[in-house]
Amino acid sequence: MAKKASVEKKSKRTCYSVMIVPQYEGCAHQFKVSRLAIYGVITAFILFVSGFAYAIAQNTRLKNTVAQYDGRGLDQVVRLQATQLDAANEAISTSNTELTALKKYVDYLGTLDAKVRKMLGVGGNSASLASILKSTATPTLSVSRGLGEAATQLSTSTAVVQKAAEAREKNLIVLQDAASKYNSMLSKTPSIWPLYGLITSPFGWRSNPFGGSSSEEHDGVDIAAPYGTAIRATADGTVEQVGWNGTYGISVTLYHRNGIETLYGHMSRMAVSAGQTVKKGQVIGYEGSTGRVTGPHCHYQVMINGTAVNPMTYLD
Numbered sequence: 307m308a309k310k311a312s313v314e315k316k317s318k319r320t321c322y323s324v325m326i327v328p329q330y331e332g333c334a335h336q337f338k339v340s341r342l343a344i345y346g347v348i349t350a351f352i353l354f355v356s357g358f359a360y361a362i363a364q365n366t367r368l369k370n371t372v373a374q375y376d377g378r379g380l381d382q383v384v385r386l387q388a389t390q391l392d393a394a395n396e397a398i399s400t401s402n403t404e405l406t407a408l409k410k411y412v413d414y415l416g417t418l419d420a421k422v423r424k425m426l427g428v429g430g431n432s433a434s435l436a437s438i439l440k441s442t443a444t445p446t447l448s449v450s451r452g453l454g455e456a457a458t459q460l461s462t463s464t465a466v467v468q469k470a471a472e473a474r475e476k477n478l479i480v481l482q483d484a485a486s487k488y489n490s491m492l493s494k495t496p497s498i499w500p501l502y503g504l505i506t507s508p509f510g511w512r513s514n515p516f517g518g519s520s521s522e523e524h525d526g527v528d529i530a531a532p533y534g535t536a537i538r539a540t541a542d543g544t545v546e547q548v549g550w551n552g553t554y555g556i557s558v559t560l561y562h563r564n565g566i567e568t569l570y571g572h573m574s575r576m577a578v579s580a581g582q583t584v585k586k587g588q589v590i591g592y593e594g595s596t597g598r599v600t601g602p603h604c605h606y607q608v609m610i611n612g613t614a615v616n617p618m619t620y621l622d
Protein backbone atom coordinates (compact mmCIF):
# COMPACT_ATOMS: atom_id res chain seq x y z
CA MET A 307 0.00 0.00 0.00
CA ALA A 308 2.81 2.33 0.84
CA LYS A 309 4.44 1.70 -2.61
CA LYS A 310 1.16 2.42 -4.51
CA ALA A 311 0.77 5.70 -2.67
CA SER A 312 4.30 6.75 -3.63
CA VAL A 313 3.63 6.08 -7.36
CA GLU A 314 0.45 8.13 -7.28
CA LYS A 315 2.29 11.02 -5.61
CA LYS A 316 5.03 10.99 -8.28
CA SER A 317 2.41 10.87 -11.08
CA LYS A 318 0.75 13.92 -9.59
CA ARG A 319 4.08 15.84 -9.76
CA THR A 320 5.05 14.93 -13.42
CA CYS A 321 1.62 14.83 -15.16
CA TYR A 322 -1.26 17.22 -15.67
CA SER A 323 -4.89 16.24 -16.43
CA VAL A 324 -6.79 17.96 -19.22
CA MET A 325 -10.54 17.49 -19.21
CA ILE A 326 -12.81 18.32 -22.17
CA VAL A 327 -16.40 18.81 -21.08
CA PRO A 328 -19.16 19.30 -23.73
CA GLN A 329 -21.23 22.46 -23.20
CA TYR A 330 -24.66 20.82 -23.33
CA GLU A 331 -24.62 17.07 -23.25
CA GLY A 332 -22.36 14.10 -23.80
CA CYS A 333 -19.52 12.46 -21.93
CA ALA A 334 -16.53 14.39 -20.71
CA HIS A 335 -13.05 13.37 -21.89
CA GLN A 336 -9.96 13.50 -19.74
CA PHE A 337 -6.30 13.35 -20.93
CA LYS A 338 -3.12 13.17 -19.03
CA VAL A 339 -0.18 15.38 -20.36
CA SER A 340 3.33 14.99 -19.03
CA ARG A 341 5.33 18.01 -17.83
CA LEU A 342 8.14 17.03 -20.21
CA ALA A 343 5.81 17.27 -23.22
CA ILE A 344 4.71 20.72 -22.18
CA TYR A 345 8.32 21.90 -21.82
CA GLY A 346 9.07 20.48 -25.28
CA VAL A 347 6.20 22.40 -26.88
CA ILE A 348 7.27 25.64 -25.20
CA THR A 349 10.94 25.18 -26.30
CA ALA A 350 9.88 24.48 -29.89
CA PHE A 351 7.75 27.63 -29.89
CA ILE A 352 10.63 29.78 -28.62
CA LEU A 353 13.02 28.37 -31.27
CA PHE A 354 10.49 29.02 -34.02
CA VAL A 355 9.97 32.65 -32.97
CA SER A 356 13.75 33.24 -32.70
CA GLY A 357 14.42 31.80 -36.17
CA PHE A 358 11.69 33.88 -37.70
CA ALA A 359 13.08 37.05 -36.14
CA TYR A 360 16.61 36.21 -37.44
CA ALA A 361 15.29 35.65 -40.96
CA ILE A 362 13.55 39.02 -40.92
CA ALA A 363 16.75 40.74 -39.76
CA GLN A 364 18.82 39.11 -42.50
CA ASN A 365 16.33 40.03 -45.16
CA THR A 366 16.37 43.66 -44.06
CA ARG A 367 20.14 43.76 -44.17
CA LEU A 368 20.21 42.26 -47.66
CA LYS A 369 17.71 44.82 -48.88
CA ASN A 370 19.88 47.63 -47.51
CA THR A 371 22.97 46.20 -49.27
CA VAL A 372 21.19 45.92 -52.61
CA ALA A 373 19.86 49.43 -52.21
CA GLN A 374 23.40 50.68 -51.56
CA TYR A 375 24.80 49.05 -54.72
CA ASP A 376 21.83 50.15 -56.75
CA GLY A 377 22.54 53.68 -55.67
CA ARG A 378 25.73 55.31 -54.60
CA GLY A 379 27.95 52.18 -54.78
CA LEU A 380 26.94 51.34 -58.33
CA ASP A 381 27.55 54.92 -59.39
CA GLN A 382 31.09 54.67 -58.13
CA VAL A 383 31.71 51.50 -60.12
CA VAL A 384 30.32 53.05 -63.28
CA ARG A 385 32.42 56.20 -62.82
CA LEU A 386 35.56 54.13 -62.29
CA GLN A 387 34.94 52.07 -65.39
CA ALA A 388 34.23 55.20 -67.43
CA THR A 389 37.54 56.69 -66.29
CA GLN A 390 39.38 53.51 -67.25
CA LEU A 391 37.72 53.47 -70.65
CA ASP A 392 38.64 57.12 -71.25
CA ALA A 393 42.25 56.35 -70.36
CA ALA A 394 42.27 53.32 -72.66
CA ASN A 395 40.72 55.34 -75.45
CA GLU A 396 43.31 58.08 -75.06
CA ALA A 397 46.14 55.52 -75.07
CA ILE A 398 44.81 53.92 -78.25
CA SER A 399 44.34 57.33 -79.82
CA THR A 400 47.97 58.20 -79.06
CA SER A 401 49.13 54.87 -80.49
CA ASN A 402 47.00 55.53 -83.53
CA THR A 403 48.68 58.91 -84.08
CA GLU A 404 52.11 57.34 -83.75
CA LEU A 405 51.10 54.56 -86.11
CA THR A 406 49.97 57.10 -88.70
CA ALA A 407 53.29 58.93 -88.41
CA LEU A 408 55.16 55.64 -88.75
CA LYS A 409 53.19 54.75 -91.85
CA LYS A 410 54.02 58.11 -93.39
CA TYR A 411 57.68 57.58 -92.59
CA VAL A 412 57.72 54.09 -94.14
CA ASP A 413 55.86 55.52 -97.12
CA TYR A 414 58.54 58.22 -97.40
CA LEU A 415 61.22 55.53 -97.28
CA GLY A 416 59.40 53.80 -100.13
CA THR A 417 59.53 56.99 -102.22
CA LEU A 418 63.19 57.45 -101.37
CA ASP A 419 63.80 53.81 -102.24
CA ALA A 420 62.27 54.29 -105.68
CA LYS A 421 64.36 57.41 -106.34
CA VAL A 422 67.59 55.73 -105.30
CA ARG A 423 66.75 52.66 -107.38
CA LYS A 424 66.24 54.89 -110.39
CA MET A 425 69.51 56.73 -109.74
CA LEU A 426 71.49 53.53 -109.33
CA GLY A 427 69.71 51.69 -112.10
CA VAL A 428 68.71 48.95 -109.68
CA GLY A 429 65.59 46.95 -110.44
CA GLY A 430 62.88 46.02 -108.01
CA ASN A 431 59.42 47.14 -107.16
CA SER A 432 58.66 49.39 -104.24
CA ALA A 433 55.10 50.04 -105.40
CA SER A 434 53.93 46.89 -103.68
CA LEU A 435 54.82 48.38 -100.33
CA ALA A 436 52.90 51.56 -101.08
CA SER A 437 49.85 49.53 -102.05
CA ILE A 438 50.09 47.57 -98.82
CA LEU A 439 50.20 50.75 -96.81
CA LYS A 440 47.30 52.32 -98.67
CA SER A 441 45.20 49.21 -98.18
CA THR A 442 45.76 49.43 -94.45
CA ALA A 443 43.25 51.97 -93.30
CA THR A 444 44.22 53.81 -90.18
CA PRO A 445 41.52 52.93 -87.64
CA THR A 446 39.53 55.70 -86.00
CA LEU A 447 39.35 54.41 -82.49
CA SER A 448 36.75 55.18 -79.91
CA VAL A 449 35.11 53.55 -76.96
CA SER A 450 31.74 53.81 -78.64
CA ARG A 451 32.95 51.54 -81.45
CA GLY A 452 34.07 48.98 -78.97
CA LEU A 453 37.39 48.84 -77.26
CA GLY A 454 38.00 45.28 -78.42
CA GLU A 455 37.45 46.16 -82.08
CA ALA A 456 39.69 49.19 -81.79
CA ALA A 457 42.47 47.21 -80.17
CA THR A 458 42.22 44.52 -82.86
CA GLN A 459 42.45 47.10 -85.64
CA LEU A 460 45.42 48.75 -83.99
CA SER A 461 47.17 45.42 -83.59
CA THR A 462 46.54 44.50 -87.23
CA SER A 463 47.76 47.86 -88.50
CA THR A 464 50.87 47.67 -86.34
CA ALA A 465 51.69 44.21 -87.68
CA VAL A 466 51.31 45.40 -91.28
CA VAL A 467 53.53 48.43 -90.71
CA GLN A 468 56.10 46.25 -89.00
CA LYS A 469 56.20 43.89 -91.98
CA ALA A 470 56.46 46.85 -94.32
CA ALA A 471 59.35 48.24 -92.31
CA GLU A 472 61.13 44.88 -92.41
CA ALA A 473 60.65 44.70 -96.18
CA ARG A 474 61.96 48.25 -96.49
CA GLU A 475 65.01 47.36 -94.44
CA LYS A 476 65.82 44.44 -96.77
CA ASN A 477 65.43 46.70 -99.80
CA LEU A 478 67.68 49.32 -98.26
CA ILE A 479 70.36 46.69 -97.63
CA VAL A 480 70.20 45.75 -101.33
CA LEU A 481 70.42 49.43 -102.26
CA GLN A 482 73.29 49.96 -99.87
CA ASP A 483 75.20 47.18 -101.61
CA ALA A 484 74.32 48.62 -105.02
CA ALA A 485 75.34 52.12 -103.91
CA SER A 486 78.63 50.75 -102.58
CA LYS A 487 79.36 49.10 -105.93
CA TYR A 488 78.25 52.24 -107.74
CA ASN A 489 80.57 54.38 -105.61
CA SER A 490 83.41 51.98 -106.26
CA MET A 491 82.68 52.15 -109.97
CA LEU A 492 82.60 55.95 -109.87
CA SER A 493 85.80 56.20 -107.92
CA LYS A 494 87.50 53.91 -110.46
CA THR A 495 86.24 55.92 -113.43
CA PRO A 496 88.47 58.79 -114.70
CA SER A 497 86.49 61.95 -114.05
CA ILE A 498 88.79 64.78 -113.00
CA TRP A 499 91.55 66.75 -114.68
CA PRO A 500 95.07 65.48 -113.94
CA LEU A 501 96.14 69.13 -113.74
CA TYR A 502 94.63 72.44 -114.76
CA GLY A 503 96.17 74.24 -117.72
CA LEU A 504 95.81 75.07 -121.38
CA ILE A 505 94.97 72.32 -123.86
CA THR A 506 97.63 72.79 -126.47
CA SER A 507 96.77 69.72 -128.54
CA PRO A 508 93.42 67.89 -128.61
CA PHE A 509 92.66 64.19 -129.15
CA GLY A 510 92.56 62.97 -132.76
CA TRP A 511 94.24 63.85 -136.00
CA ARG A 512 96.61 66.83 -135.94
CA SER A 513 99.38 68.31 -137.99
CA ASN A 514 102.89 67.22 -137.10
CA PRO A 515 103.96 69.42 -134.15
CA PHE A 516 107.54 69.16 -135.30
CA GLY A 517 106.75 70.83 -138.62
CA GLY A 518 106.23 69.60 -142.14
CA SER A 519 102.98 68.88 -143.97
CA SER A 520 102.42 65.45 -142.43
CA SER A 521 99.70 64.72 -139.93
CA GLU A 522 99.46 62.23 -137.10
CA GLU A 523 96.84 60.75 -134.83
CA HIS A 524 97.16 62.14 -131.31
CA ASP A 525 96.03 59.49 -128.78
CA GLY A 526 95.53 61.90 -125.84
CA VAL A 527 95.29 65.57 -124.91
CA ASP A 528 98.24 67.81 -124.10
CA ILE A 529 97.75 70.08 -121.09
CA ALA A 530 100.32 72.81 -120.60
CA ALA A 531 100.92 74.27 -117.14
CA PRO A 532 103.90 75.76 -115.28
CA TYR A 533 106.85 73.37 -115.13
CA GLY A 534 106.70 71.10 -112.05
CA THR A 535 102.92 71.39 -111.57
CA ALA A 536 101.58 68.34 -109.65
CA ILE A 537 99.85 65.70 -111.76
CA ARG A 538 97.07 63.76 -110.03
CA ALA A 539 95.45 60.37 -110.61
CA THR A 540 92.10 60.89 -112.30
CA ALA A 541 90.61 57.78 -110.63
CA ASP A 542 91.36 55.12 -108.02
CA GLY A 543 93.69 52.49 -109.41
CA THR A 544 96.97 50.63 -109.33
CA VAL A 545 100.28 51.79 -110.78
CA GLU A 546 100.74 49.53 -113.78
CA GLN A 547 103.77 51.22 -115.31
CA VAL A 548 106.14 53.90 -114.08
CA GLY A 549 109.40 55.28 -115.56
CA TRP A 550 110.72 56.01 -119.00
CA ASN A 551 108.25 55.08 -121.72
CA GLY A 552 109.58 55.85 -125.19
CA THR A 553 108.22 59.03 -126.76
CA TYR A 554 106.12 59.66 -123.62
CA GLY A 555 109.32 60.18 -121.62
CA ILE A 556 108.84 59.67 -117.88
CA SER A 557 105.27 58.44 -117.58
CA VAL A 558 102.90 56.70 -115.21
CA THR A 559 100.17 54.30 -116.36
CA LEU A 560 97.35 53.42 -113.96
CA TYR A 561 94.89 50.50 -114.22
CA HIS A 562 91.41 51.32 -112.89
CA ARG A 563 88.74 48.74 -113.73
CA ASN A 564 87.17 46.77 -116.57
CA GLY A 565 90.06 47.43 -118.96
CA ILE A 566 90.17 51.19 -118.24
CA GLU A 567 93.67 52.68 -118.03
CA THR A 568 95.11 56.21 -117.93
CA LEU A 569 98.57 57.38 -118.98
CA TYR A 570 100.36 60.56 -117.88
CA GLY A 571 103.44 61.40 -119.99
CA HIS A 572 106.36 63.84 -120.24
CA MET A 573 106.77 64.12 -116.45
CA SER A 574 109.80 65.73 -114.91
CA ARG A 575 109.63 63.15 -112.13
CA MET A 576 107.25 60.57 -110.72
CA ALA A 577 105.83 60.25 -107.20
CA VAL A 578 104.66 56.62 -107.17
CA SER A 579 106.12 53.16 -107.63
CA ALA A 580 104.96 50.11 -109.60
CA GLY A 581 102.13 48.11 -108.04
CA GLN A 582 101.18 50.92 -105.69
CA THR A 583 97.51 51.60 -105.06
CA VAL A 584 96.50 55.20 -105.63
CA LYS A 585 93.37 57.19 -104.89
CA LYS A 586 91.60 59.65 -107.15
CA GLY A 587 93.30 63.06 -106.76
CA GLN A 588 96.54 61.64 -105.38
CA VAL A 589 99.73 63.21 -106.75
CA ILE A 590 101.53 60.67 -108.96
CA GLY A 591 104.18 62.91 -110.56
CA TYR A 592 105.10 66.39 -111.79
CA GLU A 593 104.86 68.07 -115.15
CA GLY A 594 107.99 68.19 -117.28
CA SER A 595 109.25 67.96 -120.83
CA THR A 596 110.73 64.47 -121.10
CA GLY A 597 110.25 62.42 -124.28
CA ARG A 598 109.07 63.75 -127.63
CA VAL A 599 107.95 67.30 -126.78
CA THR A 600 108.26 70.84 -127.96
CA GLY A 601 107.72 72.25 -124.48
CA PRO A 602 106.62 71.31 -120.95
CA HIS A 603 103.15 69.75 -120.78
CA CYS A 604 101.35 66.63 -119.63
CA HIS A 605 100.19 64.12 -122.20
CA TYR A 606 97.00 62.63 -120.72
CA GLN A 607 95.60 59.52 -122.31
CA VAL A 608 92.60 57.26 -121.51
CA MET A 609 92.46 53.69 -122.83
CA ILE A 610 89.73 51.06 -122.83
CA ASN A 611 90.99 47.54 -123.46
CA GLY A 612 94.15 49.04 -124.95
CA THR A 613 92.38 51.44 -127.34
CA ALA A 614 92.83 55.18 -126.80
CA VAL A 615 89.58 57.14 -126.44
CA ASN A 616 88.92 60.86 -126.20
CA PRO A 617 89.79 61.89 -122.59
CA MET A 618 87.45 64.88 -122.89
CA THR A 619 84.56 62.43 -122.59
CA TYR A 620 85.67 61.73 -119.03
CA LEU A 621 86.48 65.25 -117.92
CA ASP A 622 84.07 67.49 -116.00
Ligand SMILES: [Zn+2]
Binds near residue numbers: 507526527528604606
Ligand atom coordinates in the same frame (compact mmCIF):
# COMPACT_ATOMS: atom_id res chain seq x y z
ZN1 LIG B 1 100.33 64.33 -126.33
